Amino acid sequence: xxxPLGVEVPIPTFxxxxxxxxxxxxxxxxxxxxxxxxxxxxxxALTLTFFGVAGxxxxxxxxxxxxxxxxxxxxxxxxxxxxxIMLTRSMMYGRTxxxxxxxxxxxxxxxxxxMGLLAFARATPWPSAGEPVVADEALIAExxxxxxxTYVVAFEVLGLLLLLALVxxxxxxxDR
Amino acid sequence: MQITQWSxxxxxxxxGMGLPGWAAIAIVYGVGSFILINYGMLSVLLLIWITRKxxxxxxxxxxxxxxxxxxxxxxxxDAAKLLSKEDITPYQADKIAYNLSPVLAVSGVLxxxxxxxxxxxxxxxxxxxxxxxxxxxxxxxIMAALMAGWGSNNKYALLAGFRVVAQLLSYEIPLVLAxxxxxxxxxxxxxxxxxxxQSLHVAGFNLGLGWLGIVMPGxxxxxxxxxxxxxxxxxxxxxxxxxxxxxxxxxxxxxxxxAMFFLAQFLNxxxxxxxxxxxxxxxxxxxxxGLPVIGPxxxxxxxxxxxxxxxxxxxxxxxxxxxxxxxxxxxxxxKVLVPLMIGLxxxxxxxxxxxxxxxxxxxxxxxxxxxxxxxxAYVLQKYFREEQIRTKRSFExxxxxxxMQVSDEGTMY
Numbered sequence: 001x002x003x004p005l006g007v008e009v010p011i012p013t014f015x016x017x018x019x020x021x022x023x024x025x026x027x028x029x030x031x032x033x034x035x036x037x038x039x040x041x042x043x044x045a046l047t048l049t050f051f052g053v054a055g056x057x058x059x060x061x062x063x064x065x066x067x068x069x070x071x072x073x074x075x076x077x078x079x080x081x082x083x084x085i086m087l088t089r090s091m092m093y094g095r096t097x098x099x100x101x102x103x104x105x106x107x108x109x110x111x112x113x114x115m116g117l118l119a120f121a122r123a124t125p126w127p128s129a130g131e132p133v134v135a136d137e138a139l140i141a142e143x144x145x146x147x148x149x150t151y152v153v154a155f156e157v158l159g160l161l162l163l164l165a166l167v168x169x170x171x172x173x174x175d176r
Numbered sequence: 177m178q179i180t181q182w183s184x185x186x187x188x189x190x191x192g193m194g195l196p197g198w199a200a201i202a203i204v205y206g207v208g209s210f211i212l213i214n215y216g217m218l219s220v221l222l223l224i225w226i227t228r229k230x231x232x233x234x235x236x237x238x239x240x241x242x243x244x245x246x247x248x249x250x251x252x253x254d255a256a257k258l259l260s261k262e263d264i265t266p267y268q269a270d271k272i273a274y275n276l277s278p279v280l281a282v283s284g285v286l287x288x289x290x291x292x293x294x295x296x297x298x299x300x301x302x303x304x305x306x307x308x309x310x311x312x313x314x315x316x317x318i319m320a321a322l323m324a325g326w327g328s329n330n331k332y333a334l335l336a337g338f339r340v341v342a343q344l345l346s347y348e349i350p351l352v353l354a355x356x357x358x359x360x361x362x363x364x365x366x367x368x369x370x371x372x373x374q375s376l377h378v379a380g381f382n383l384g385l386g387w388l389g390i391v392m393p394g395x396x397x398x399x400x401x402x403x404x405x406x407x408x409x410x411x412x413x414x415x416x417x418x419x420x421x422x423x424x425x426x427x428x429x430x431x432x433x434x435a436m437f438f439l440a441q442f443l444n445x446x447x448x449x450x451x452x453x454x455x456x457x458x459x460x461x462x463x464x465x466g467l468p469v470i471g472p473x474x475x476x477x478x479x480x481x482x483x484x485x486x487x488x489x490x491x492x493x494x495x496x497x498x499x500x501x502x503x504x505x506x507x508x509x510x511k512v513l514v515p516l517m518i519g520l521x522x523x524x525x526x527x528x529x530x531x532x533x534x535x536x537x538x539x540x541x542x543x544x545x546x547x548x549x550x551x552x553a554y555v556l557q558k559y560f561r562e563e564q565i566r567t568k569r570s571f572e573x574x575x576x577x578x579x580m581q582v583s584d585e586g587t588m589y
Contacts, residue, residue, distance in 0.1 A: 014198040040326060041272060047319060067308045075315030075348075079341060082322055086334070140305070140365070 019059055026052030039085045047078040064140050181297050183208060208300050212289045216443055221251040223442045226484070227491050234495035261431035266329050269428070273327030277320045278429065278436035284316030285440045285447060292450045293367045295460050295476035307355050307365040310451055311348070314406065317444065318344045321425050324437070328428035336424035339502065343412065346509040347405035353517035354399035357392055357524055358455045361541070371459035375466070382466030384478075389456035391538050394520055394545035396456040398513055403452055405509070407445035410494040412505055449486035450479075457482050516552050520545065 012020060029052055032045035050073040057066035147155050183204045190200035225240070225248055232239030240247030265274060290300035291309055303309055318341055325337015359365050362373045376386035389396040405412035414424075426437045453459060460475030467474070500508075523544040527537055 014202075038270075040270065044273065044276075044323070063303065064305050064308070067305050067312045070315065071308065071312040074319065075312065079315070079318065079322070079345070082319075082326075083338075083341070086326060086338075141363075 015059075019056075022052055022055040022059060026056065040082070043078065043082045043085055046081065047074055050074050050078060064143070181299075181302055183301070205301075209290070212300050213286055216286050216289050217439070219446065220439050220442050221255075223446055223487065224251045224254075224438075226488065227442070227494070230488060230491040231495045234492070255435065258432055258435045263433065264428075264430045266428045269329045270327040273323040274428075275327075275433075277324035277327060278433040278440075280316055280323065281320035281440040282436050282443075284313055284320060285443045287313050287316070288444075288447045288451075291367055292447065293371055293454060293459055294479055295472045296465060298472065298476065299367065302366060302368040304364075304366045306367040307359055307370075307455075311352050311355065314344070314348060317440065320440075324429070325425040328425075330428050333425050333427050336427070339414075340408075340425055343408075343502075343505065344406060346506055347402040347412070347513075350398050350509060350513035350517050351402040351406060353514070353521060354395045354402065355455060357395040357517075357521055358388055360521065360524060360528065361388065361392070367454050367459070371454060371461060374458040374461050381464075382461075383463050384458060384461035384465050385463070387456065387458040387461070389458075391542050392456070392520075392524075392545050393542070394516070394549045396452075397549070398517055399452055399456065402509075402513060403448040404490065404493065405505070407448050407490070408441055409445060409490055411497040411500045413494070414499050414502060414505070445490055446483065446487055449490065450483045453479065453482045453486060457486075512552065512556065516548060520548050523548070 026049055029045045029048035033042045033049060036042045036045060050069065053073075054066040054069040057063075057069055186207070187200040187204045190203060191197060195203070228250070229239045229247070240250035243249040243253045265271070288310060291303050291306040293299035293302070321340040321344070322337050325334045325340070328334070358370060362370050364370060364373075370388075374384070374386045374388055376383045404410075426434060429437065458478075460479040462474060462478035465471045465475045465478070524541055527540045527544060530537065530540070532540075
């Protein structure tokens with residue numbers, strides 16, 4: 001498309017158009033998490049952010065990862081955060097401000113961190129697949145096989161960690 | 177047999193008309209979601225009518241019979257009444273959470289319809305991870321309940337919201353484990369594949385009776401029980417015990433928002449029945465679905481008959497079972513269903529690694545299911561007998577000495 005000023009405006013393809021929407025949703029929701037005065041609204045916005053990230057996974061044709069993301073982050077972690085906020089009474093009525101007198105310094109550091117990440121992302125030679133990978137049952141089966149062969153130690157350690165957390169939770173919750 | 181999806185046929189036809197690929201896909205999925213969402217919304221009218229008629233018959237009443245033939249349009253009249261009601265927002269309610277929650281509850285359930293396979297080649301989308309998708313989207317409903325409980329600015333609603341989350345999360349685990357047994361056996365999470373595996377070919381003719389529920393009755397029963405709890409149906413419906421808890425987390429809702437929670441609940445019961453039928457009762461499989469022209473129609477008919485049959489069974493239970501206490505409900509999930517399912521999955525995984533033909537594995541899995549169920553039934557029966565003795569003792573007076581005196585007339589004071 002040619003504007004009168006002679007500036008070339010790229011017309012997004014259909015996929016780019018969808019991606020922009022999903023990415024905007026994720027970014028706005030992430031901003032709402034830190035900007036909201038009401039902590040419960042922050043938790044809701046965090047849930048929306050998780051959905052947006054799942055959308056980006058779908059976009060990358062990693063459906064299994066996307067659904068796992070929804071299952072784990074929305075189904076468990078967001079719920080846990082919402083519970084924790086609801087049970088701490090003094091924090092839940094939006095009287096607290098998300099800003100304190102260090103917001104200037106921290107935003108500077110956040111910006112620096114973002115610049116570093118951007119530089120890192122631009123400098124890394126990403127392997128680009130020639131053709132889109134077909135997500136199929138075979139891929140999920142391969143993922144499962146990798147978990148119990150190549151990454152078996154990490155997998156087992158994670159399982160052990162979760163077991164310890166479970167035992168700890170039972171210890172805390174039992175009535176004496 | 178290669179089954180062509182309706183979406184491939186339609187998008188191929190549209191592209192043949194000269195449309196670009198993305199436009200064809202957008203139109204096809206638009207048409208699919210339009211049909212599915214409208215089907216979901218309209219079928220709730222029928223579901224509510226079935227519920228009211230079935231329960232009235234069980235309670236020796238007639239049920240709705242004034243509006244329309246057999247009272248079929250009663251729900252339409254009720255919906256019109258609810259639309260005309262005042263929409264009340266409680267004082268100091270959290271506006272965002274309060275207004276968003278009914279929408280989320282309905283949309284979370286409607287999104288599940290996308291993967292239900294109605295007939296050969298007729299499902300919204302044949303996802304390769306459909307089983308996981310069903311489980312993951314259940315969390316939207318939980319989130320909606322939590323938001324409703326929180327947003328209403330009512331402590332009873334909030335407490336009920338907590339209880340909803342506790343119940344739904346607890347019963348999600350046996351549900352997922354029951355789905356996992358099917359995934360383990362079929363090696364696929366695609367509903368299309370899971371249904372196709374359940375065919376039974378005898379002399380080249382598809383009888384369609386190789387249902388996984390026959391091979392794994394234990395997993396089927398656990399799935400059914402936990403789907404009752406997930407759909408908030410009796411005996412697990414103390415989330416909305418109308419007479420005791422005045423409807424739990426949606427106590428503050430009125431008018432159409434209230435109706436939306438009910439819509440979500442009825443549709444959720446139907447969809448869980450549909451998932452159960454897909455996984456365990458053969459989906460659209462039945463005698464003669466392999467036939468060229470009438471096969472898909474027969475499949476749709478079989479699927480609908482099975483799903484509505486299961487739905488009526490759910491309502492039958494709703495009309496006859498008492499409600500159980502929350503502590504009984506939680507301990508039943510964690511102490512009975514979860515260990516049972518973990519045991520079943522362990523045994524099944526070992527059996528599937530045995531160097532035997534598949535038919536013998538199926539027989540072994542059947543024996544393992546029946547065996548595990550028998551053990552659980554025996555343990556439960558022993559437990560309940562002890563529990564009965566314990567409760568009987570706790571109602572007797574601690575010490576009888578001096579507590580009772582027999583008078584001259586022989587009556588006790």
